[in-house]
Amino acid sequence: MSVIGIDFGNESCYVAAARSGGIETLANDYSLRATPSAVAFDGKKRIIGVAAKNQQVTNMKNTVGGFKRLLGRKFNDPHVQHELTSIPARVEARPDGSIGFKVNYLEEDQHFSPEQLTAMLFTKLKETSAAAMQTQVNDCVIACPIFFTNAERRALLDAAQIAGLNVLRLLNETTATALAYGFYKNDLFEEKPKNVIFIDFGHSALQVSACSFTKSKLKMLASTWDQIGGRDFDLAMAEYFSKEFQERYKINAKTNARATLRLLTEIEKLKKQMSANSTKLPLNIECFLEDIDVSSSMQRSQMEELCAPVLQRVEQTFKRLLAESKLQLDDIHSVEIVGGSSRIPSVKQLIEQVFNKPASTTLNQDEAVSRGAALQCA
Ligand code: ATP
Ligand code: MG
Known part of the structure; x- marks a missing residue:
């Protein structure tokens, strides 16, 4: 029997385990290491991870993602209301004030809470890691954002329990990153x-x-964070393209959930290409709205420029860390980056500017x- 370490991301999950003297990241049923944090329902089927993400455009009402940041909160919470603006699934307040995603499953409308959806995702992670390791999986360590409150942590534990996972420990994502570093750099100390400064810039958060x-x-000196992530870059770009399409083609992408989703998907691809390439790159979408093909570039x-407000918040979060840790620039050995959005060149530039x-x-x-997380239990 093996213990797994779970990184439950707002966009995707990774699972690792200690195996034959090292730590191994496990592949899922699509031979991929990233499992999208998405759950979908289609007739009698529950679809989770890669398959759920793949069918989202054609089954939007019954596909739910982005529920990590809803755990342990009530429907009326302003934070929840803000998160829900970017989740195209149907959602309602339940009689007890909790959040209920309304989906059609087993031929009737059913409500699922963020905890239940997380449990379904964890069940999938448990199954795919058991298959990858060819052994039963019961115990795990789960990483969560450093800013998660007790209520959010409890909700995460509830979800793991529903999935039949025994949580040996909840670990802050920042600590998990530092442990992963310490393990390999051991001989240097x-x-x-x-x-060492660690920067995790993901989909929904900067830590x-x-x-x-x-x-x-290993001693944690200080931590700072902000609720900004890769999705904020996507939204700023979407705003720009929607305006352009309105002017050029007289179509309003914002009135159509599917068009919005397709636009955001293409924008995310474009954003990733821009990380490696500074020339003008195309954005084309066929039959975008009213049978009109749209094309643009950036x-x-x-x-x-469009994302300057987000980058400003990134810079402020770096500067606060420097102030709170009381480290002088000369005291810093290195600045290590993790998380998908840390690949953005302007973020790397800010790192150099602030931390030298x-x-x-x-x-x-x-x-x-x-x-x-896997090391913590090895
Ligand atoms: P969180 O940590 O906020 O819960 P997560 O762990 O799921 O979310 P990550 O997987 O670290 O997030 O990062 C995903 C984000 O990184 C997405 O917004 C994605 O668009 C962005 N990203 C991935 N690769 C690149 C790239 N090459 N250039 C720019 N952004 C990228
Ligand atoms: Mg993350």
């Missing part, structure tokens, strides 16, 4: 502390922490959190 490592211990510098060190990619940017 001496009696004199080495200070920054300062750690000091000595031969025998280049990195334009994206940076280039962003370092010692860790696997996507897998570090799950690997750290």
Whole structure:
């Protein structure tokens, strides 16, 4: 029997386990390491992960994603109301004030809470990791954002329990990343502390922490965060393209949920290409709305302008960390980046500006959190 480490992301999950002397990130039923945090219902079927994401455009009402940030909260919570603006599924307040996603399953309308949806996702992760390791999986360590409240943590534990997972520990994502680093850099540490900054910039959050490592211990010096992530870049770009399409083609993407989803999907692809390429890149969508094909383009510098308010918040979060940790720039050994959005070049530039060190990619940017969680139980 094996213990798994779970990185439950707002966009996707990773699972790792200690195996034959090392830590291994496990592949799912599509031979992929990332499992989208999405659950869908279709007639008598429950579809989870890669398959759920793949059919979202044609089954929008019965596909739910983005529920990580809804755990342990009431429907009326302003934070929930804000999150729901970007989730195209049907959702209602339940009589007790909790959140109920309304989907058609087994030929009737049913309500599922964020905890139940998370449990379905965890059940899938448990099954695919058991298949990957060819052994039963019961015990796990789950990573969660450092800013998760007790209510959010309890909801996460409830979800794991429904999925039949025994949670040995909930671990902050920032700690998981530091553990993953400490494990591999062990030989570098001496009696004199080495200070390392970790930056996790994901889909829905930015978490920054300062750690000091000595031969025998890891000490968290300070952490800062902000509720911004890759999705905010996508939204700023969507705003721009929607306006352009309105002017050029007289169509309003915002009135149509499917068009909005297709636009965001293409924008995310474009954004990733822009991380590697600073020239003008095309965005084309066939039969976007009213049978009209749309085409446009954008280049990195334009994206940076549109996303200036987000980048400003990134910079502020870095600066707060520096102030709160009381570290001098010369005290910093390195700045390690993880999370998908840390690939954005302007984020790396801000790191250099604020910390006076280039962003370092010692860790696997996507897998570090799950690997750290797996290490915690190894
Ligand atoms: P969270 O940590 O907020 O719960 P998550 O762990 O699911 O979310 P990650 O997988 O770390 O998030 O990152 C996903 C985000 O990174 C998405 O917004 C995605 O668009 C973005 N991303 C991934 N690759 C790139 C890239 N090459 N350039 C720019 N952004 C990228
Ligand atoms: Mg993450």
